[in-house]
Amino acid sequence: MDENAPSAKAEHHAFQAEVSRLLHLMVHSVYSNKDIFLRELVSNAADACEKLRYLALSEPDMLAGDETLAITIESDEVGRRLSVLDTGVGMSREEMIDNLGTIARSGTRAFLDGLSEAKDGGALIGRFGVGFYAAFMVADNVRVVSRKAGADEAFAWMSDGKGEFTVEPVGLADAPLRGARVELHLAEDAADYAKEATVERVIREYSAHVPMPIRIRSVGGEARAVTDGSALWMKPKSAVTPEEYKEFYGTVADAFDEPALTVHYRAEGRHEYSVLVFVPTQKPFDLFDPARKGRLKLYVRRVFITDEATILPGWLRFVRGVIDSEDLPLNISREMLQTNPILEAIGRNVTNRVLGDLAKLADTDTANFERVLETFGP
Structure with missing residues (x-):
C-alpha cells in the first residue's frame, strides 16, 4: 500500500x-x-x-x-x-x-x-x-x-x-x-x-x-x-570590505582580474532596487561573441531571474554584476522579461550612475580611467 x-x-x-x-x-x-x-x-x-x-x-x-x-x-x-x-x-x-x-x-x-x-x-x-x-x-x-x-x-x-x-x-x-x-x-x-x-x-x-x-x-x-541567507549587494557600502568586493566580482564576472570600478548603491522611491556592478580591468575574451552568456544578473527579492535580460545599452556590455529589484513584475516562468517600463527605468538609472562614476574616475584616477578607455572605448 x-x-x-x-x-x-x-x-x-x-x-x-x-x-x-x-x-x-x-x-x-x-x-x-x-x-x-x-x-x-x-x-x-x-x-x-x-x-x-x-x-x-x-x-x-x-x-x-x-x-x-x-x-x-x-x-x-x-x-x-x-x-x-x-x-x-x-x-x-x-x-x-x-x-x-x-x-x-x-x-x-x-x-x-x-x-x-x-x-x-x-x-x-x-x-x-x-x-x-x-x-x-x-x-x-x-x-x-x-x-x-x-x-x-x-x-x-x-x-x-x-x-x-x-x-x-x-x-x-x-x-x-x-x-x-x-x-x-x-x-x-x-x-x-x-x-x-x-x-x-x-x-x-x-x-x-x-x-x-x-x-x-x-x-x-x-x-x-x-x-547563509545574506546578499552582499544588500549590505551598505561601509559594511563591505575590498576583499569581499573582489571575491564577489570574481564569482559574478567569472574573472580573475580586479575591477577597475565598483558601483554599489540602493535606489529608493518610485522603484526600489539594489545595484552592485563592476567595470573590469581586462576585456573578456568573449565580449563580442553573440552566444556569450550575460554577466549582468537580474534578481527579484534575492531570487535569480535571468542573465539574458537587456538592461544596459550594448556599449556597456562589459559591465558585470547584479541588479536586484523589489517590485519588478515578472512573466509566468520568470525566465524571460518582456520590454518593461520599470526595467527600462532601472536600466537608464544604472547607465547614468555608471557613466557618472566613470567621470569621477577620470578626475581621481586618470591612469585607471585611461586603461578602461583603452580597453573598452571606441
Whole structure:
C-alpha cells in the first residue's frame, strides 16, 4: 500500500479548470529549463518565512517553540524523492485548497488564453503566484504537509497533477512543528534531482542569495549549510570590505582580474532596487561573441531571474554584476522579461550612475580611467 495514499478522511477536490490548463501549459511550453522547479519551491519557502517574520513583529507568539526561519532540502536518491521544508507561516486546510487548487486572480482566463497562443510563455508578464505547479514538471506525485503557525492541527495536500487533489488531516507527528514540507516523488527521467550534488548545483545557481539560509541533506545524513541567507549587494557600502568586493566580482564576472570600478548603491522611491556592478580591468575574451552568456544578473527579492535580460545599452556590455529589484513584475516562468517600463527605468538609472562614476574616475584616477578607455572605448 502506498504510504502517501489518501485515507478515508481525505476530501477529494477537482482542480480549477484554469489550474488544469496551467499544469499542461507549464510543462509543455512555458518552462524551458527543469531546474526552475526548485527555484520556484525555494522562492515560495522563502516567501513563507518572510511572511512569518513580518507577522511576528506584531504577534511574537507565532514564533513560539522555534524562532529559526530557514529552508532545508532533503534528497533520497534510492527512493527517488526530494523534499523542501520551511519553517515559515504554514497553511491551514482552507489555505491549502485556495492556494494549491485554484488561481483566484482577475484576468486569469485571458492570461491563459494568451499563454496557450504564445510561442513562448515568456511573452507575458504578471505575478500569478503559480510557481508551485512547476513541481509537476519533475514529479509524478506531490504531497504538501503543513502546520500553520500557532495551530494545533496539520493537513496534507496530495495530487498527481491529473485533474484532482486531496486534502486530509494528519497527525502532528507527521507534520513540521511549523511551516510546510513539499514532498516530490520524482519521475524516472528526473531522478537526477534526488542527488545531493544536483540539488546543491541548482541552489548555488538560482537561489544562493534568497534571504533565508538554505541547508541540504541526504536521507539519514547531517544537514549542511549551502547558503547563509545574506546578499552582499544588500549590505551598505561601509559594511563591505575590498576583499569581499573582489571575491564577489570574481564569482559574478567569472574573472580573475580586479575591477577597475565598483558601483554599489540602493535606489529608493518610485522603484526600489539594489545595484552592485563592476567595470573590469581586462576585456573578456568573449565580449563580442553573440552566444556569450550575460554577466549582468537580474534578481527579484534575492531570487535569480535571468542573465539574458537587456538592461544596459550594448556599449556597456562589459559591465558585470547584479541588479536586484523589489517590485519588478515578472512573466509566468520568470525566465524571460518582456520590454518593461520599470526595467527600462532601472536600466537608464544604472547607465547614468555608471557613466557618472566613470567621470569621477577620470578626475581621481586618470591612469585607471585611461586603461578602461583603452580597453573598452571606441
